[in-house]
Amino acid sequence: MKRAFYERPVLEVARDLIGCVVTHEGCSGVIVETEAYHDSEPACHAFVGLTPRTQVLFGPPGRAYVYRSYGIHACLNAVCEPPGVGAAVLIRALEPVEGIELMRSRRGVERLEDLCSGPGKLTQALGIELVDNGCDLARGPVVIARKPRAWRHAPVAASRRIGITKAAELEWRFCAVDSRCLSRPALSRA
């Protein structure tokens, strides 16, 4: 997808990414859950300003921001908004499409719904690591492409973001409501 897609308000991009396809080295899946982060709110890594870690977040849109979570997992984000604004969309869950056997062996589980139903799970299933930080999502190695027709009008619900303590009241999480591959149900109670 072109840079202009990402050079927009991060909430719009987060909603529009539902249904798009992530591919890495032969494994792919449809995005069914996202969260938006923006440097104006304290849950965003870019809230602290420009540092070596947040450099990619403040750079050109359409790049991957990959960070290590809890020392164990890698999490994949798409950088949004114009350069100078620190904003990104966290990819939280996929419905597996290609490379499913490789995903099973990487994950060590069988069920389709367990392969990519969480931000740490999907990076493990697709083999995405910290070396992919900063890569161009239009060129790879991690690529995000347009929605298949079947996903053009999939219903999307907004709810509160998961696993954060700051700015927890914002409903900046977006889910494909009919998907069975979400990290948690589409409607978290509030």
Added chain:
DNA sequence: CATGGGATTGACT
């Protein structure tokens, strides 16, 4: 240079 805190997951009570 030492410290502390996670945008998580899986195992266990």
Added chain:
DNA sequence: GTCAATCCCATGC
């Protein structure tokens, strides 16, 4: 429901 694993990096001395 609780909890530990494990590492990057921001912060403070």
